[in-house]
Amino acid sequence: MSAGGSLKSIFYALAANAGIAIAKFIAAFMTGSGTMFAEGIHSASDCGNQLLLLWGMKKAKQPPSPDYPLGYGKEIYFWSFLVAIIIFSIGGMYSLYEGIHKLQHPPESFQDAWVAVIVLIFGIILEGGSLLGCLKQIKHLRGETPLLQWCRETRKSELIVILGEDLAAELGMMIALVFILLAQFTGNPMYDAIGSLLIIIAIFIAIKVKGLLVGQSVNPKIRAELVAALNSKESVKEILNVITLQLGEDVMIAVKARMDDANAVEVCKDINQIEAEIKTAFPQVKWIFFEPDIKK
Incomplete structure (x- = not known):
């Protein structure tokens, strides 16, 4: 609503x-x-x-x-x-x-x-x-x-x-x-x-x-749906961390994930696509900070 x-x-x-x-x-x-x-x-x-x-x-x-x-x-x-x-x-x-x-x-x-x-x-x-x-x-x-x-x-x-x-x-x-x-x-x-x-x-x-x-995170149900949506992306091999913050009607997300591509250009393209798809699926999300990483 x-x-x-x-x-x-x-x-x-x-x-x-x-x-x-x-x-x-x-x-x-x-x-x-x-x-x-x-x-x-x-x-x-x-x-x-x-x-x-x-x-x-x-x-x-x-x-x-x-x-x-x-x-x-x-x-x-x-x-x-x-x-x-x-x-x-x-x-x-x-x-x-x-x-x-x-x-x-x-x-x-x-x-x-x-x-x-x-x-x-x-x-x-x-x-x-x-x-x-x-x-x-x-x-x-x-x-x-x-x-x-x-x-x-x-x-x-x-x-x-x-x-x-x-x-x-x-x-x-x-x-x-x-x-x-x-x-x-x-x-x-x-x-x-x-x-x-x-x-x-x-x-x-x-x-x-x-x-x-x-500074409370988003509703637990919405957070679970966000994590599931991120995990469903083919270019995401593993979600390392997800931080959400409710800002009135808007939501901020910070993601750290291990990506599939080794090429930096392809990683950037994948991240841009993921961000666009998340904002379409979750209109309340206004900011996404996506950090690619490798599992240590």
Whole structure:
């Protein structure tokens, strides 16, 4: 899937979160709900996060330059990591603070709880639509690969961020809905406070994107296919080493191989042909550094 699939997922999430944030803040003002206000902060920060991802994807498309000979593809990883920090701090830590504050100082009453319930149901429907849209785009990428395995192995940081945001928002609103209903039926507003405690998904996103920032290889399945394609070439007698590096949408490959030809001119022709065939079979491969060698 091209970057267009990621763009669709980001725009779905941006539209959903903008509507949800407005509705949540209105409900928080009407009800005095700490959970609802924390959820509004979360949805508003999600809108900012999606704008940052869009900016990161735009920056990542810049062509290579003398200072950045391999291009700017990893820009998207930086902005994805920044989004993870925002989710952790604004979405997670603020919710944690709000929850602890309400547990220590529970409000005397919880007004107009049904307004909050209606807004949360509305938000669950909108966020559910965004989540389904994201999962649909991911399905094109993962094929038959289980979703959890895809999440561990994928190099699409922007989709991981959107998936994490959508899951966190959907789960958070469902928990908030349950606790608001409990607060309404039991008369104990402390239930409203407990619904603010969510933070784990931001940590997962940060850990995942950190690996891509440091310099992660391509997906193991794609690497295996690349090695198999190289081994299938008649002029390649033996693959001595293959190094891959994921650079946003682009991939760099460094190959050391024992070649069949003894003539230097023929070796160069073989290498040029191999590089052209690899780039045709794997469009994401932008750079190939092929070093012929002899087995020692």
